Amino acid sequence: MKSSTRKPRASIGEENEKSLHASLKLWYAQPGDLLEHKIGRYYIDIYRNGLLIEIQTRNLGALKRKLISLLEEYQIRLVYPIAQDKHIHYYKPGKKKPEKIRKSPKTGKLMDIFDEIIHLPREILQNPGFSLSVLMIHEEEIRCEDGKGSWRRKGVSIQDRRFTQVYEEQRFNQPADYLQFLPPLLKFPFSNKELADALNVRIHEAQKITYAFKQMQLIRLDHKKGNRQYFVIDSKKE
Numbered sequence: 001m002k003s004s005t006r007k008p009r010a011s012i013g014e015e016n017e018k019s020l021h022a023s024l025k026l027w028y029a030q031p032g033d034l035l036e037h038k039i040g041r042y043y044i045d046i047y048r049n050g051l052l053i054e055i056q057t058r059n060l061g062a063l064k065r066k067l068i069s070l071l072e073e074y075q076i077r078l079v080y081p082i083a084q085d086k087h088i089h090y091y092k093p094g095k096k097k098p099e100k101i102r103k104s105p106k107t108g109k110l111m112d113i114f115d116e117i118i119h120l121p122r123e124i125l126q127n128p129g130f131s132l133s134v135l136m137i138h139e140e141e142i143r144c145e146d147g148k149g150s151w152r153r154k155g156v157s158i159q160d161r162r163f164t165q166v167y168e169e170q171r172f173n174q175p176a177d178y179l180q181f182l183p184p185l186l187k188f189p190f191s192n193k194e195l196a197d198a199l200n201v202r203i204h205e206a207q208k209i210t211y212a213f214k215q216m217q218l219i220r221l222d223h224k225k226g227n228r229q230y231f232v233i234d235s236k237k238e
Contacts, residue, residue, distance in 0.1 A: 020057050020081065020161040024135070027166065028055065028079060039074070042066055055079040057161070061119030067130070068123060075129040077171075080116060082108040083139035084167055090156070091144045104141070110134060110170055111181060111201070114208040122215045125175065132172045138165040175216035179233070181209060189222040189230035 025045050029035060037047035046053035052074045056063060060080060070076055086104040091097075113134050117125065124130055142160035143153070172178055183198040190198075196206035210231060213219045219231040 020139070020163060021055055023162060024055050024057070024079065024081060027163075028053065039070065042070065044070075050075065052076045053079060057081055059119075060116040064119075064121060064124070068121075071124065071127045071129050075131075077131045077133055079133045079135065080113065081135040081137045081139070081163065082110065082112050084108050084136045086139045086141055088141045088143060091142065091159075093144060093146045099145075108136070110136065111199070111205070111209075114205070114212055117212050118208050118215075120215075122217075125212070125216045128174070131174075134170045134172070135166050136168045136170070137163040138167065139163050175218055178213065178216065179218060182233075189232045191225075191228045191230050193228065 025035065029046055030048065032048075033053075034047040035045065037044045039047075039052070044052045045055045052070060054063065054067075054076060056078060057080070060078065063078070067076060067078070083104075083106075085107055088102050088104055089098040090100050090102075092099055113132070117132070140162050141158060142162070143156050144159050145156050181199075182195075186195065186198045192203055192206045192210055195209065196203040199206065210219065213231075217234055220234045222230045222232045224230070
């Protein structure tokens with residue numbers, strides 16, 4: 001496990017959301033790695049002795065074509081950060097110091113990765129050359145009161161994101177590694193409702209987990225009771 005308190009530099013509005021990606025790439029790189037290495041028509045964030053490492057800070061589904069193409073010949077590790085906690089810095093236009101800083105009430109958790117992996121097809125998730133590394137980070141979000149942002153934020157625009165610390169790295173090297181999300185006291189067969197209750201989450205979060213598990217062939221349908229489906233672990237994946 002690797003941790004850091006290194007603070008990346010980022011000017012207000014510069015590169016517009018790219019600071020988080022660029023600084024995580026430098027944090028993740030090791031001596032001897034090649035950065036922005038070109039393979040065919042694609043540029044790879046980090047090339048490490050035949051392993052391709054791609055860092056994506058949002059929308060994993062946008063990489064589908066790239067990943068499917070490169071997995072034909074290479075092993076790929078996809079790195080994705082989740083903000084375990086976040087501080088929001090508010091700036092006035094043209095000012096170099098924030099007017100105020102507040103802690104976001106939202107807290108990220110490892111389970112949030114299912115919001116993203118449900119957008120990856122099974123030919124990626126089941127490919128033995130694919131792995132996923134989740135970084136739990138402290139994030140700073142830079143906002144500017146410039147009147148150009150969403151109406152939901154009353155015109156305040158998000159101009160940058162950056163990290164100040166990596167708390168933990170959790171790596172999923174094969175589909176079976178995701179079974180850790182099933183709580184130990186869960187009874188089988190289980191439904192989405194029972195999984196949600198066991199995890200103390202909303203049912204739509206449990207549905208994302210079972211959908212991803214079906215894509216990875218980790219679970220199979222055991223039976224139905226009315227409109228409710230009940231699942232068991234696929235014995236071949238245990």
